[in-house]
Amino acid sequence: MQSNPVRIGTRGSPLALAQAHEVRERLTTALGPDAPAFEIVVIKTSGDRILDRPLAEVGGKGLFTKEIEEALIDGSIDLAVHSSKDMPTALPDGLVLDHFLPREDVRDVFVSTRHRSLADLPEGAVIGTASLRRQALVRRMRPDLQVVTYRGNVQSRLAKLEAGVVDATLLALAGLNRMGMQGVATEVLPLDGFPPAVGQGAIGIESRAGDGRIHALLAAIHDPHTGVCLVAERALLAALDGSCRTPIAGHATLSADGGTLALYGLILTPDGVSAHDGHVTGRPGDAAALGAGLGARLKALGGPDFFADVPGA
Template structure:
């Protein structure tokens, strides 16, 4: 019989809290446990506190996970809930990604202050985003636009848009759905022309390696097809030494035992692009991603990454 409260670590934004609550609900259902068997512990991260500059200038992806992982290592929490796209490819010793929930919609959405689509923004309009990937993809389609930094959670970005700090912005549809805010979405971007961030739409659970209590508990809610897709995408990212300093996009799709992966790297201005598409088996997900990353790196050449990394 479970007696000790399971402590779930998370960031404090509305979206992060919704994701933690979803994990808790799935664990409750899988194990027949009441809500009071779990405690959601809010942990402030460097990424949440730094709002005055792009993450690429402040230290990269680990800014959203470092403090949470420290709490996991020292036992203040039992498991951590993250947005997979925030996770560095190398984790601290003793920690592992132990489960993925079934993936939500992977697409980005455009939200305009007075227009319904990216195409209809007037020449020279301002688009706000903190993502180098979104910046590069936007400038690939609309090189005339002015792209500026837009930091903050979903609600903060929408307030900035309403206040006129930009004419449009881009957000993940998955996050809006989890917040019950899908109705604010304007144009839903086609993944063929506007591929998502690697890991977008997937919630992951991080825990201590060899934890006999938490390991079996979270294994019960793991979604294997999402796990295969993310294993491929993370291997692609690792092969490119992916960070917040390089615009990288991609998506793996598992169907039965088959897996399709497409990925790209872009220059920050969106004018140089190197793409790849590969089909293979789910069982080879990591190799497919790693090989695709190595192939794109060869295509682009070392100088491609040296210019802004």
């Protein structure tokens, strides 16, 4: 007798669906003849419905996860697929985010139909992005530009760009790669000038703590290198009380032999004028402590009023 299918919860955007299908395909391939049936369940989140206001004004990152996590808790789905950069550091009781696919490219890209690069934008040009990190980084590099909040999925943002609502926008290269749309990128932005969000490029899989059956399935596709990097980055974010109201960048990497973990962190004021950054290296087994330590150091450098002007803070 065939058991009930394993239900994979996801948002309904083209990128979210591409990520959910990738998880299903990897599970099916890794488990082979023993693979159960998998069903993708689309769940509309508050973040998908509320598009006319900045996230910081309406609840932050949790708007993209609340309804999905409720479905996990009540048993309507068995696991949830997320863009790790959308995940708050504090999860609801009984849920864990501890399985990750191999990480994609972490860089951001500049996208414009009329200009070749961020540096090429004329003075006063309008660049749209919903990310406070991207907004602050642009303002640091190009204070002469107009930076506006610009929300929606990749396709809707590109459509508004084509319609001339803005002169340019910024997107994650990982998402474009996953949808086969990398040709949209006008310029790939360098990591040294434009470091990524915590978790950028990593698909995270959330599940119920103690669900041995699901954890055994996910172990077959979990990438431990990505996992340890995300532990460090998310510990950094947690130490900074990071949310959609705080411009923060963080990026961890492992050495080729897997023996050394390096973590970079950056905090900025929303106007991009003030910034503090730092590096730390250590053993992968100390990932959480390394992230927390760097976060505490950056928080001390910034002082208690560093994010005072952040909307909603």
